Amino acid sequence: MSNSKLYKGSLTTIILKLLNEHDKMYGYEITQKVKALTKGELKITEGALYPALHKLEAEGLLDVEVAKVDNRLRKYYKLTETGTKETVNKLEELAEYIKTMQALVNPKLA
Amino acid sequence: MSNSKLYKGSLTTIILKLLNEHDKMYGYEITQKVKALTKGELKITEGALYPALHKLEAEGLLDVEVAKVDNRLRKYYKLTETGTKETVNKLEELAEYIKTMQALVNPKLA
DNA sequence: AATATATACATAATTTTCTTATGTATAAGA
DNA sequence: TCTTATACATAAGAAAATTATGTATATATT
Numbered sequence: 001m002s003n004s005k006l007y008k009g010s011l012t013t014i015i016l017k018l019l020n021e022h023d024k025m026y027g028y029e030i031t032q033k034v035k036a037l038t039k040g041e042l043k044i045t046e047g048a049l050y051p052a053l054h055k056l057e058a059e060g061l062l063d064v065e066v067a068k069v070d071n072r073l074r075k076y077y078k079l080t081e082t083g084t085k086e087t088v089n090k091l092e093e094l095a096e097y098i099k100t101m102q103a104l105v106n107p108k109l110a
Numbered sequence: 111m112s113n114s115k116l117y118k119g120s121l122t123t124i125i126l127k128l129l130n131e132h133d134k135m136y137g138y139e140i141t142q143k144v145k146a147l148t149k150g151e152l153k154i155t156e157g158a159l160y161p162a163l164h165k166l167e168a169e170g171l172l173d174v175e176v177a178k179v180d181n182r183l184r185k186y187y188k189l190t191e192t193g194t195k196e197t198v199n200k201l202e203e204l205a206e207y208i209k210t211m212q213a214l215v216n217p218k219l220a
Numbered sequence: 221a222a223t224a225t226a227t228a229c230a231t232a233a234t235t236t237t238c239t240t241a242t243g244t245a246t247a248a249g250a
Numbered sequence: 251t252c253t254t255a256t257a258c259a260t261a262a263g264a265a266a267a268t269t270a271t272g273t274a275t276a277t278a279t280t
Contacts (some may be wrong), residue, residue, distance in 0.1 A: 006267075007117035007207055008237050019214050028257050037217060038210050042186060048238055050259060057206055072246055072257055098208055100148050105127050106202060113222075118266050138228050158267055160230060182228055182275055 011044065011052050013094050016061070016079070016087040024065070027053060053077060061086050080103040121154065121162050123204050126171070126189070126197040134175070134188040156196060165186060170198050 017024055018033060019056065025033070031044045053075075056062045061083035065076045128140055135143070141154045163185075166172045171193035175186045189197065 006238090007119040009117040010211060011237080014211075014214055026257080028255095032256095034214065037214055040273095041206075042210055042214075043240070045242070046257090046259080050238085054259095070247070070256085074257070094211065094215060096151070098211070100152055101120065101124075101204065101208070104124055104144065104147055104152075105204060120222090121266080136228080138226095142227095155268070156230080157232095157269070162266085164230095180227085181275070184228070 005044070008063070010094070011048055012056065013090040014044075015049075015052060015056065016083065016090055018085065019062070019077060019079050020087045025074045026067075026074040026076050028074075120204070121158055122166065123200040124154075125159075125162060125166065126193065126200055129172070129187060129189050130194065130197045134186045136177075136184040136186050138184075167191070 014034065015030060017094055018030055022033075027046075027049055031046070031049060034042055034044050053062065056093055057077070060078045060080055062082055064080070067074045112152055124144065125140060128143060129135055130154060137156075137159055141156070144152055146155050163172065167174055167187070170190055172187045175188070177184045177186055185194075
C-alpha cells in the first residue's frame, strides 16, 4: 500500500474481503479493483501485494490456479474453506478496531 | 499495543489525541487511560509506548517535564504547537482511512 | 516479615509488514 | 519506435510493533 501512510495490517483483510466477493481474482486485478473502489486514494504496491498473496497461500487460506490469457501469465487466487472462515474473523477484527478507535478519538459518540 | 493484532501506525494518533484532550499525561497514565476507554480491549505495551513517546519528542511534537511523585519518577508529556497541528492531521488521516476501509469492506454503505 | 501486585521508567532482540527499487516479459497505443 | 499497460517476482531497507528483560519504589496480601 502506498500514497496514504496506511495502517499496516489491513492489506490481508482487503485481499480476503475482495476474494470473498469475487470468487477468484488475480494479483493485478486486485490492485485495479482497490484503486477503483477507493477512487485512486489507495494504491496497493506489488512489493506488498505479491508477498502477501504468497503468505496467505502458504497458510492455506488461498488456493492458486495458473492461467494463460493473451499469452500472459495470470495467477488466480480463491479462498479455501479455512480462508473463508478467516475472512469472517478479519472483518470482525476490523469492525472492532474501528469501534475502538472511535471510542478513543471521538469518545462522545461511543 | 497488544491483545488485538492491531493495525500498526495508530499508536501515534492515539497518543496525540489523548494529549490533545488531557493537556499533560505520563506514560503509565496513557496505558491506563487507553485500557479504561476501550474497556480493556486495547492494551498498549511499554515496549511500544516508550519508544513512540521518545520519537514524538525527538520530532518536536511533544515536550517533557520530569516530576517526582511519591518518590517515583514521572515524565509528563504535552503537545508542542507543532504537535497540536500534527494531531489535526493525524485525526483527519485516521478518519480518511476508516472511510476508505469502509468503501472496500462495506461498499453498499459507501 | 515475606511475597505479590501495582506503579513507573527503559532498552534489546526479533518479527511483521510495509516502501522502494529492480528485474523479466508480453501487448497495445501513440 | 517508444511509452504505457498488463502481469508476475524478489531483494534491501525502514517502520512499528511484540516479547523479553531490567531497574526501582509503593502498596496490598498472606
